[in-house]
Amino acid sequence: MNPKWWKESVVYQIYPISFMDSNGDGIGDLRGIISKLDYLQDLGVDVIWVCPIYKSPNHDNGYDISDYCDIMDEFGTMGDFDLLLKEIHLRGMKLMMDLVLNHTSHKHAWFLDSRRSKDDPKRDFYIWRKGKGGGPPNNWESYFSGSVWEYDQETDEYYLHLYSKYQPDLNWENPQVIEKLHEMVAWWLKKGVDGFRFDAIAHIVKQQGLPDAENPHQRPTVRAYEMFSNLDDVHTLLQNLYDKVLYFYDIMTVGETSGLGPEEALDYVGDGRRELNMTFQFEHMFLDAASAGSGKWDAVPWSLIELKKIMSNWQIVLHNRGWNANYLCNHDQPRAVSRFGDDVVCRVPSAKMLATFIHTLEGTPYIYQGEEIGMTNVAFDSIDEYRDVETLNYYEEKRSQGVSEEEIMRAVHKKSRDNARTPMQWDATENAGFTTGDPWLSVNSNYMEINVVRAVKDHDSIFHYYKKLIQLRKKHKVIVYGEYKLLLPLHEEIYAYTRTLENEQLLIILNFFGREPVFEMPEEMDPQGMELLISNFEPKKGEDLTRLKLRPYEARVYLKRL
Numbered sequence: 249m250n251p252k253w254w255k256e257s258v259v260y261q262i263y264p265i266s267f268m269d270s271n272g273d274g275i276g277d278l279r280g281i282i283s284k285l286d287y288l289q290d291l292g293v294d295v296i297w298v299c300p301i302y303k304s305p306n307h308d309n310g311y312d313i314s315d316y317c318d319i320m321d322e323f324g325t326m327g328d329f330d331l332l333l334k335e336i337h338l339r340g341m342k343l344m345m346d347l348v349l350n351h352t353s354h355k356h357a358w359f360l361d362s363r364r365s366k367d368d369p370k371r372d373f374y375i376w377r378k379g380k381g382g383g384p385p386n387n388w389e390s391y392f393s394g395s396v397w398e399y400d401q402e403t404d405e406y407y408l409h410l411y412s413k414y415q416p417d418l419n420w421e422n423p424q425v426i427e428k429l430h431e432m433v434a435w436w437l438k439k440g441v442d443g444f445r446f447d448a449i450a451h452i453v454k455q456q457g458l459p460d461a462e463n464p465h466q467r468p469t470v471r472a473y474e475m476f477s478n479l480d481d482v483h484t485l486l487q488n489l490y491d492k493v494l495y496f497y498d499i500m501t502v503g504e505t506s507g508l509g510p511e512e513a514l515d516y517v518g519d520g521r522r523e524l525n526m527t528f529q530f531e532h533m534f535l536d537a538a539s540a541g542s543g544k545w546d547a548v549p550w551s552l553i554e555l556k557k558i559m560s561n562w563q564i565v566l567h568n569r570g571w572n573a574n575y576l577c578n579h580d581q582p583r584a585v586s587r588f589g590d591d592v593v594c595r596v597p598s599a600k601m602l603a604t605f606i607h608t609l610e611g612t613p614y615i616y617q618g619e620e621i622g623m624t625n626v627a628f629d630s631i632d633e634y635r636d637v638e639t640l641n642y643y644e645e646k647r648s649q650g651v652s653e654e655e656i657m658r659a660v661h662k663k664s665r666d667n668a669r670t671p672m673q674w675d676a677t678e679n680a681g682f683t684t685g686d687p688w689l690s691v692n693s694n695y696m697e698i699n700v701v702r703a704v705k706d707h708d709s710i711f712h713y714y715k716k717l718i719q720l721r722k723k724h725k726v727i728v729y730g731e732y733k734l735l736l737p738l739h740e741e742i743y744a745y746t747r748t749l750e751n752e753q754l755l756i757i758l759n760f761f762g763r764e765p766v767f768e769m770p771e772e773m774d775p776q777g778m779e780l781l782i783s784n785f786e787p788k789k790g791e792d793l794t795r796l797k798l799r800p801y802e803a804r805v806y807l808k809r810l
């Protein structure tokens with residue numbers, strides 16, 4: 249089972265701009281995070297992943313870096329950072345940085361030089377091409393709508409940006425770029441950080457020659473993921489980074505890699521690959537999208553059977569060969585309880601059920617800020633209240649195509665990244681205790697009911713349930729390393745599985761919906777001697793485990809010694 253500390257850890261993700269504001273300017277900051285470390289320690293998490301805090305003009309909340317070795321003014325100073333790292337370590341926790349190596353900000357000194365002239369030594373730090381037939385060099389579409397190419401009058405060429413035009417892609421074919429990035433990664437490691445989440449790492453290599461993608465509908469731009477995702481050379485570059493830099497430190501790494509299945513993921517995380525420890529896969533994040541082609545905005549109902557298929561495949565393929573990163577939410581996704589649970593009638597039990605799921609799969613569980621108190625999606629009335637560049641671009645694009653305001657807002661309410669970015673709800677005071685000023689993005693109006701102070705006081709809260717799940721992970725190796733086996737693959741409402749390690753077996757029973765299905769114990773499993781480790785409901789007196797009628801969103805975890 250090849251034990252590692254990062255396999256046994258629980259990760260908590262912080263989106264700094266929305267976590268805690270210490271100086272009343274409405275923007276979360278590093279001192280704000282420091283003031284909440286005791287809370288995180290109490291929750292019991294091991295690793296804190298902090299989304300980008302580097303110098304940035306903030307077109308994409310820090311994912312547009314203008315200086316990798318400095319701190320964003322709004323977030324604080326390098327002194328604050330050093331204090332944060334120290335305070336995290338003092339509490340026995342670790343810090344994972346979020347590093348964007350695919351692109352920089354258009355305000356990065358390299359890019360300012362690069363765009364100045366075709367002869368500038370930094371010109372080839374980015375990807376510049378001449379236009380074609382009066383238009384951009386090819387038909388690839390950006391993640392944030394429109395072409396990936398931005399015309400620059402200065403030199404009469406286009407530069408490539410897979411994300412917004414404020415995020416030009418670095419040219420990884422240039423050895424100087426690689427050298428600079430390696431130096432920078434090493435610089436942070438020497439400071440003592442404990443790991444990295446590598447943003448958009450699957451995209452650092454583009455198809456040679458940057459050819460047009462197939463375009464059956466003759467649209468101006470098309471989704472061209474296969475042209476810039478998970479290409480072979482990404483692995484060569486990651487191995488190089490590993491051998492030259494990462495190898496010398498006992499750290500944890502996770503890559504953001506959309507568009508792959510578990511077999512391909514093994515190329516990144518397979519034991520002996522010398523690349524990454526784990527990757528974020530996206531298959532389950534597209535369950536409620538009409539098609540990959542239409543992107544995420546076209547929401548459709550998702551099916552539990554499909555979820556089981558996807559997750560089981562990852563569990564089985566990676567067992568003993570790699571390692572999973574398990575999550576239902578992050579700063580790019582809607583809130584988990586609104587998406588996969590019921591945030592109206594059964595918010596508390598469904599949030600606990602989803603937590604049980606993520607914490608009892610094989611892999612490292614990730615908690616996104618606010619998930620531990622069951623924070624929900626938000627539905628602002630007007631697009632003016634939204635801040636996310638992806639959402640705003642989508643809105644503009646759809647409006648220009650004549651789509652109705654109502655239809656666009658429906659999609660925004662379901663899928664906007666701002667759902668997960670509203671400020672953390674600390675208490676019932678104004679602005680949820682996040683700031684004494686005007687928050688950069690409005691607080692969700694349900695903060696009087698959903699907030700940390702309330703959750704900590706209530707021993708039956710989602711927060712305390714998370715705490716217990718984390719404690720169980722520390723106590724039972726089978727939760728970390730046990731081999732997964734799916735039961736009832738075709739049941740439409742119940743997701744059940746076992747995890748087995750040596751002579752210990754877990755049985756996990758999850759009712760994913762609001763009805764009351766009956767769980768029938770498989771014949772080969774004897775309920776005698778099963779110990780209930782955790783559940784979101786009190787078990788009924790004298791109940792029959794062989795035919796268990798589940799309550800809406802009920803979750804149970806049993807342990808049995810074989």
Ligand code: GLC
Nearest residue numbers: 308311348411447448504580
């Ligand atoms: C990743 C980040 C996302 C960001 C994008 C561009 O997908 O998670 O927030 O917008 O990369 O850096």
Ligand code: CA
Nearest residue numbers: 269271275277
């Ligand atoms: Ca602040």
